[in-house]
Amino acid sequence: MKSLLYRSFIELTNGRVTSGIIKNFAESKWSRRVVPSFAKWYGINQEEMGGSISSYPTLKDFFIRELKQGARNIDPGENTIVSPVDAVIEDVGGISSDSEFNVKGKNYSVKEMFGDRGLEGKYIGGVFMVLYLSPSHYHRIHSPVNGKVTAQYTLGKKSFPVNKMGMKHGKSTLAKNYRCITELETNYGHAAVAKVGAMFINSIELTHQGDSWRKGQDVAYFSFGSTVVLFFEKDMFEMRKDLHVPYDIRMGEVIGSYKKANKTI
Incomplete structure (x- = not known):
């Protein structure tokens, strides 16, 4: 009720x-x-x-302010993956064999999240991470990896709250809100960055239009609070061992590393 x-x-x-x-x-x-x-x-x-x-x-x-140069340090490690935003890591978990992932006790469909693009299959057995940005956070989005853009598109119309109340009482909030999906091919597999709009203002502006992303590069921004959901292929991502949920993270900090090199681009 x-x-x-x-x-x-x-x-x-x-x-x-x-x-x-x-x-x-x-x-x-x-x-x-x-x-x-x-x-x-x-x-x-x-x-x-x-x-x-x-x-x-x-x-x-x-x-949508920018920061002073040097306000954030982008980890330079060749095999590290960094946070694309200042945020709170709200959830991390696996993607099931039927391409579902569970956030705060609710099941979401990767296919619904990505739309009818045929992308979901490669993420079965992989890992997702939810990063929530409150109005207090820096709201520019940076690339978490080096990679080639293989897909980029928007879905959805309205946006509902992505805060704790919204996640608890909303209906498929992450997979139905206005969102911009970018899929990247790295040397170690595919990763997807889902930028999810928040209530009232569906503003996700792209600041980089190239066909490749460089780790730490400014690629987009949100107007007002929102969420980024990262997806990694199976056997690609290993989370930093000291991270827990919830966890305050800053853009450029290491969130994990590649398990092994399995592709060359």
Whole structure:
């Protein structure tokens, strides 16, 4: 009953009109007035920002801010995989033989997540990782690996909350929200980066249009809170042993390594 009421409320408030109002305000010059209080409320580290608090003309510009050079270190290891975002690792697990993965007690279909593209089969027996970005996080997305882009496309229309309430009471939130899927072929197999939109503002902007990604490269950004889900082929990914759930991670930090080289590109 609680889940039904929650979903009904979100459906009523997550329409085109309310989303448009919030989007228009965030992009307006009037939103500049709330930037200082937003930064204070969420405890934004202003020392690492690429500009001063007064240099952002809108709330959106502040939200998609860049960092000072050197604010994040990208692990240079040849066999390491790094976090693409500042986030909380909310879940990690295996992908079952029927291409399902379980997040917070709910089963999701890799096929539904990826759409009807025939990509899901290669991830059976592999590993997924869910990284949640709150409004307090740096919201640019960087490549976790070096690889060639083999597929990139968007799916879904509306977006529902991806916070704890949304994950608990929403219905297939990760696999139904507006999302952008990028699949990469590395020297060790395929990895997919699913960028999942959050409630109200379905904004996932690509900042890199090339056919290859370099580890640590700025490739996209979110407008407001969201989630990244990583997928790795079977026998490709080994998680860093000291990681646990939940775990605060910064972009560029090692999340794992390749198990073995099994391909050359």
